Amino acid sequence: MALSHAILALLIDSPYSGYDLAKDFDQSVNFFWKATHQQIYRELSKLEEQALVEVSTIAQAGRPDKKLYHITKAGETFLIEWLLQPCEVMPIKEDLLVKLWAAQLIPVAHAIEQSASVAKLIEEFQRHRELHQQRLATYHQIERKFYPDSDHLPIAQKYRYLVLRRGIRYETDYIEWCDEVLKLFANQAEGKGV
Amino acid sequence: MALSHAILALLIDSPYSGYDLAKDFDQSVNFFWKATHQQIYRELSKLEEQALVEVSTIAQAGRPDKKLYHITKAGETFLIEWLLQPCEVMPIKEDLLVKLWAAQLIPVAHAIEQSASVAKLIEEFQRHRELHQQRLATYHQIERKFYPDSDHLPIAQKYRYLVLRRGIRYETDYIEWCDEVLKLFANQAEGKGV
DNA sequence: GCCTACATGTAAACCGTTACATGATTAT
């Protein structure tokens, strides 16, 4: 279980509410972790029990209280000890690859039915290409805003920049792969005169 | 939940035992799915209940019976229907990125303690680089063995080749990123005369 | 003698998702 570590890692820079953590996991740092608000609230309670975080409640006009979580000294020690431990390679579970693997099942018996099915698959790949392009655009924005001169950064920020680099590389590569797939579909359509 | 679909996808080509599925998910197709033998055995039972797979038991001398699972016509239909449905972008959970994000916590107070800690992190990145290189080597072997002339393949095999391409691209890119990280660590060590 | 491979399975603990629940503010 490493959601706890991902939360603590975000808390290094500033205190967060559960709500804000959920937003960040969904938007800016979605290339290194993902979690629903449910998991986050439960995990924060556990971390508080273990004294790895501390909470300060902030009253707000016309809104529920905001509970701001801070990392404690014990929390930092816990994180450092963990990060020096070896870990596994991330397991991959890609629906899109399972779909391509099984795509040969699409029936060839009826030409019309088949081209409709293949068209749906093409759409799916185009859609995913766009989603990845959107993510890439977000990461490029972060790059421009926070790391404009990436060659001359203090060490702490270089670590962060390399984390972002992973996201940029991943999405760039994924988009290129989508293009390889879409190119095949295009050639296929051409060859068949569809 | 898509483990069921990943299992059915593998069964397209040939019947499998639970044990063999576990091996493939751990070795040859680990770039598109991962599952323990536990999950697989339970999932196979469910698929059998739904008549999406059929089992033939093979007695073996001095070993437990081998239960070979075959995909049924209903299983194929089920798979095709699923693959025409839209799906989400795969969520990423990368321990190594959380570690880099938190690396700035490594204490600078005591120089000896710090360089020992950073050395451990470097080792971790070198280890992961090697693991990814091993995977890449496996994928290249599969490429040479099954897709020697990748430009001229029947369509069914092109789909499969593009699935493999994703694995090759992913590992290649990951290794390059590890090199970016290791280069930073090397520069750092040089600058400090360690 | 010990470890690995073959082959399947039960049980419990843990993690993750979905639905439900509340309630004010702001934008369309």
Add this chain to the structure above:
DNA sequence: ATAATCATGTAACGGTTTACATGTAGGC
């Protein structure tokens, strides 16, 4: 008026992981 955003939470369910369990055969 309706939907989205802010902000937190409970309950139930379903998926995943880990530990336990069994037993043969073959390599070091």
